[in-house]
Amino acid sequence: MKKNNLKQQVIKMKNSRFAIKNSGISALTGIVFALAAACGPGDGKNNPGTTMALEVETALPVFEKITEWDEYSGRFEASNRVEVRARVSGFLEKVNFTDGEPVKKGQVLFVIDQRPFKIALDQAKANYAQALATLKTARENYGRVRSLQETGAVSAEEYDRREQALAHAEASAQLAQAQVDQAALDLEFTRVKAPISGLVSRHKVNEGNLIDGGSANSTLLTTIVATSPIHFYFTGSESDYLKYVRLAKAGKRGEARSEDLPVYIKLSDENEFLHEARLDFVDNEIDGHSGTIENRAILPNEDHLLEPGMFGKARLIGSDEHDAIMIPDNIIGTNQSLRYVYALGENDKVVSKNITLGPLHSNGLRIVKDGLSPKDKLITNNLQKIRPGMIVSANETNILPGKTDLAATK
Numbered sequence: 001m002k003k004n005n006l007k008q009q010v011i012k013m014k015n016s017r018f019a020i021k022n023s024g025i026s027a028l029t030g031i032v033f034a035l036a037a038a039c040g041p042g043d044g045k046n047n048p049g050t051t052m053a054l055e056v057e058t059a060l061p062v063f064e065k066i067t068e069w070d071e072y073s074g075r076f077e078a079s080n081r082v083e084v085r086a087r088v089s090g091f092l093e094k095v096n097f098t099d100g101e102p103v104k105k106g107q108v109l110f111v112i113d114q115r116p117f118k119i120a121l122d123q124a125k126a127n128y129a130q131a132l133a134t135l136k137t138a139r140e141n142y143g144r145v146r147s148l149q150e151t152g153a154v155s156a157e158e159y160d161r162r163e164q165a166l167a168h169a170e171a172s173a174q175l176a177q178a179q180v181d182q183a184a185l186d187l188e189f190t191r192v193k194a195p196i197s198g199l200v201s202r203h204k205v206n207e208g209n210l211i212d213g214g215s216a217n218s219t220l221l222t223t224i225v226a227t228s229p230i231h232f233y234f235t236g237s238e239s240d241y242l243k244y245v246r247l248a249k250a251g252k253r254g255e256a257r258s259e260d261l262p263v264y265i266k267l268s269d270e271n272e273f274l275h276e277a278r279l280d281f282v283d284n285e286i287d288g289h290s291g292t293i294e295n296r297a298i299l300p301n302e303d304h305l306l307e308p309g310m311f312g313k314a315r316l317i318g319s320d321e322h323d324a325i326m327i328p329d330n331i332i333g334t335n336q337s338l339r340y341v342y343a344l345g346e347n348d349k350v351v352s353k354n355i356t357l358g359p360l361h362s363n364g365l366r367i368v369k370d371g372l373s374p375k376d377k378l379i380t381n382n383l384q385k386i387r388p389g390m391i392v393s394a395n396e397t398n399i400l401p402g403k404t405d406l407a408a409t410k
Helices: 002-039 115-151 156-189 238-249
Strands: 054-059 062-085 090-095 108-112 191-193 198-200 220-237 262-267 275-282 292-299 311-327 333-335 338-344 350-360 366-370 392-396
Touching (some): 062 198, 108 220, 220 238, 220 311, 238 292, 275 311
Parallel strands (some): 054 392
Antiparallel strands (some): 198 220, 220 292, 262 275, 262 311, 333 338, 338 350, 350 366
């Protein structure tokens, strides 16, 4: 009897523990269901009991009338450049300028030792005087025989001899005169003058050196460059050339070779295209090796800011005025050869739109040729976190144009 009572007590203790445990679980479950009922059904956005929708920013593309501009890198060159060389050989006696200073056309830059040339001129003048004396004698002799020939008092042979002597004396006098002129010219060439106005370089030969002159291998003495006006050279592709020609034929752009189209240039340390030039030359053929054609713009450079050899970027009109859709480059995605953007579709779902891109505009935005409308709401952030079909929470913003270097990103 005692054993049976003991077993019954143990069984009662176990049942009581199980009941307490179950009652605790039931109470916990009731609390959870009560909280769920208080929260209500999930809405996908504000309910903390469900997954929150990703917040993104959306903006309409920029849509406005624009004129497209093309940009090219190029280099400034002097409008005139001369290598100064002597026309006669001799010892350099004097340098008459300061290196790097402006010089005027006709200014004497170098003087070659003139003494040998003065002697040569004196000799030529003496020879000319002898030739004139001989010519005078020949004329007098010929005059005598001519009067005698009419009376038959002189033979025909004597007449012919004196006539030939006169012709020889006249030729000798002409030769002597030419020698005088040549000697005088050589003496003048000992004063090496500036052939153009401009900035002179340093003198490349010091006084006292023997220089060669009058040939293709003559000694280079210095150089002069004319920088007002100054030229800016740049090259364009064959496709660009064809585009400009077709626009000109359609009346949407001026003719490059005849209408002095405006060109705007900026320097390496400038943010704006501050220097206005005119397109004054387009080459007559496409380079067979590079497939490009050379162009030249000319600008006044009255303040001599621009120097030959400087780099710059030129901007010129690349289209007529037209409506364009523009977006920033950083929201454009790439899928192999396709370009796309994410946009906000119906019910706040993300959609992908394939687009055809155009050139970069001067405001820093990319022109979109096809695939978008002005009313498309483009997603501009969290692009790595979204996929087509996702539901997002959108906040509207605006696309702000910027500025860019087209020549570097074209």
